[in-house]
Amino acid sequence: MLDLCSISFEDVTSLPSPISVQVPSNISVYGITLIVKQELGPCTLNIRIYQSKEREEKQEMASSMKLKDLGFLGTLPPDEPEKLTLFYDYDYPLMDCPLLMANFSI
Helix, strand or coil: EEEECCCCCCCCCCCCCCCEECCCCCEEHHHHHHHHHHHHHCCCEEEEEEEECCCCCCCEEECEEEHHHCCCCCCCCCCCCCCCCEEEEEEECCCCHHHHCCCCCC
């Protein structure tokens, strides 16, 4: 079981919610970015996956790396899936949208 949590919204409980999916241990980091893109929508750009959210340990994972390279072996049914939490960050393009550009602090 893979849990993906946003670094940008880690303290926000409403949006976006953590992504939980069952994946094989041979999935690549690129495959994980596709899962994030599918969940968040096509406008998400430059998705980055990290093992740790700590600033000093925050190093982007290579897209060719696989979960089994991290020591994630997974399990077979009927055993419960092994849990792994990774963190993601992404860019969102600035659009000429009145709602996105509005200053709600007034």
